[in-house]
Amino acid sequence: MSPIFGDLVTENNGTLKKGSPKPIEGRNNPNPNPIFSQIPPGRRTLLLFLILLQLSLIIFVIQSPNGSPPPDSLHRPISPAVSECDGRRIYVYDLPPMFNKVFKDKCINELDPWTSKCDAFQNEGLGPLAAEDVAGIVPEEIRPAWYWTDHYWGEVIFHNRMLNYKCRTMEPESATAFYIPFYVGLSVGKLLWGNYSAQERDRSSVMMMNWIQDQKWWRRSNGSDHVMMLGRLTWDFRRLIEEDNDWGISLLHMPAMKNIIRLCVERNPWDHLEIAVPYPTIFHPRTNQDILSWQNYIRRCNRTSLFTFVGGARETIKNDFRGILLNQCLNNSGGSCRHMDCARTSCVSGTTSIMEAFLSSDFCLQPRGDGYTRRSVFDCMLSGSIPVFFWTRTAYLQYEGFVPSDKESYSVFIDRRDVRNGTSIKKVLESYSKGRIKRMREKVIENIPNFVYAKPNRHGLTTVRDAFDITIDEVLKKKYIKGRQLQS
Known part of the structure; x- marks a missing residue:
């Protein structure tokens, strides 16, 4: 078996084979066959290079600011939480x-x-x-x-x-x-x-x-x-x-x-x-299971109304759009619209009657509120009801990342000007097949985690x-x- 460095194979009489390195002689060399002298020149260069490399590494560690790596870095593995928070602290x-x-x-x-x-x-x-x-x-x-x-x-x-x-x-x-x-x-x-x-x-x-x-x-x-x-x-x-x-x-x-x-x-x-x-809703799940339980529950709800309007007319505003929606809901829907009058009952803090109205309806009308948006949009979707918008700025130009980018997959848009000109909301919503309504509702339900705030812990x-x-x-x-x- 060959040694690591060189072909140092001897004859039985102790003399070197032909072609072996010639030993260095001298009075300071008591051993006529020193190991180093028997290493071929090319292999000697490699050995010296490796020795110098190790010395350089030792000097670098000694002269570094900390002298040596901290004990924690030697014995503690990198936690997934550490890498997860890189760039997010x-x-x-x-x-x-x-x-x-x-x-x-x-x-x-x-x-x-x-x-x-x-x-x-x-x-x-x-x-x-x-x-x-x-x-x-x-x-x-x-x-x-x-x-x-x-x-x-x-x-x-x-x-x-x-x-x-x-x-x-x-x-x-x-x-x-x-x-x-x-x-x-x-x-x-x-x-x-x-x-x-x-x-x-x-x-x-x-x-x-x-x-x-x-x-x-x-x-x-x-x-x-x-x-x-x-x-x-x-x-x-x-x-x-x-x-x-x-x-x-x-x-x-x-x-x-x-x-x-x-x-x-x-x-x-x-x-x-x-x-x-998103506006804060009244649902703040504690665990993943809270969300799954709610999603499964609203999939099974019996929805007896085609659409719901939660809101009241504002008589101080000329040609108030909410008044037009209220009129269509009460007088032109043939009983297919459920109304919750916020002029008589507070709708700001939320009531169980609002939730019940949304849970019983396929669609919910969402005109603008004090601004272009209103919390009712999220209360509606939280109940698995499909929102009907009349302004693009009520949701489409607002909640990027929180609602689906494909607006038709989860909502209906009817231009307010068309409604003012006589378009029947009931007829528009009746044009949606049961299969399409089911797919849209499922999209709304899948999206619920994106707009609720979990309990802080x-x-x-x-x-x-x-x-x-x-x-x-x-x-x-x-x-x-x-x-x-x-x-x-």
């Missing part, structure tokens, strides 16, 4: 209480000019538990997942979800994005009505902008990696600064806001920094992504696109 600012926590103490009469909002803060912003109220309407096992959630309480819900976000970081230097938990919608809820000056309405926002611009991480990017939730319609924050008598506050026209990514329940389609997120939904998860994706996508634009 979010740092949540701990704001002075005046910008969020204080509003809980002002809930009795300072957040709404007409009613107390204290109950809305219960259960981490989900509101009072509705389990008793929905008994007999929803399956027994998922009753604890229902709450009377305020439709403008997104700021509180998002804050609590961010605090429990699996990729939240406590080290700002490692963050991809920064979340500002300012309850701006709550701060102006009362001030939008009444005789308040522009300065009074803007005060909290001005203070917030001054505070955030003093922060180290803001100055690093001038706010381009910062995110804020606006719990109301974007139009409530777009008063021109010099127009004191106009509606709303001027937050979105303040210079510090020009780079911030904004989340809101209704966005300006021409503002590339805004992301429209660290373990909740596992394989199912909810509206919060999709929002994070949209934020990071917006941030990366904006980052490339800033670099170009």
Whole structure:
């Protein structure tokens, strides 16, 4: 068997074979046949190279800043959670209480000019538990997942979800994005009505902008990696600064806001920094099974009405479109339309009668609300009813990523101008076959996880992504696109 280096094969008499390397002789070489001297020159060069390479590596490790790798890196495998959070870490600012926590103490009469909002803060912003109220309407096992959630309480819900976000970081230097938990919608809820000056309405926002611009991480990017939730319609924050008598506050026209990514329940389609997120519904699943149970339940519902209209006519508005829908529902549907009158019953906080109306209907009429959108769109789809839109801006130009991109797969569009000119809603909806209605309903039901907000906790939904998860994706996508634009 040959040695590793060279062909050192000897004869029985100890002499080398012909062609073997000749030993080096001398008085300092007591061994007439040293091993190294018997290595062919080409192999010697290889051996010296390997020895020098090892010495170089040893010197590099000794002279490195840490001397040696940290013990943790030697013994701890890379966790899937670590790689999962690469490029997705979010740092949540701990704001002075005046910008969020204080509003809980002002809930009795300072957040709404007409009613107390204290109950809305219960259960981490989900509101009072509705389990008793929905008994007999929803399956027994998922009753604890229902709450009377305020439709403008997104700021509180998002804050609590961010605090429990699996990729939240406590080290700002490692963050991809920064979340500002300012309850701006709550701060102006009362001030939008009444005789308040522009300065009074803007005060909290001005203070917030001054505070955030003093922060180290803001100055690093001038706010381009910062995110804020606006719990109301974007139009409530777009008063021109010099127009004191106009509606709303001027937050979105303040210079510090020009780079911030904004989340809101209704966005300006021409503002590339805004992301429209779903209104909070009253269903907040605790687990994947809660969603599956609800989906299976509404597939089996007996739907006795062709369509439902939840809303009331606004007599103070000339040619009010809702009045036209109400007339078609009550007088021209032949009993195929079910009506829930919001002029007589509050539809803002949600009632079991609204849910029952949607659960019993194939379609639900969705005119615009205070803006182009309304929470009723999501209440309708949550019940497995197919939405009928009259404005493209009610959903199609709003909730990208939260509703199917193929609008005809889950909804019906009837131009409002056609309705005003006499188009019968009943006839349009009757033209849909039972098979097509079933396919559209299934698309709506499949999409439910995309627009509901799970109960805030660290373990909740596992394989199912909810509206919060999709929002994070949209934020990071917006941030990366904006980052490339800033670099170009």
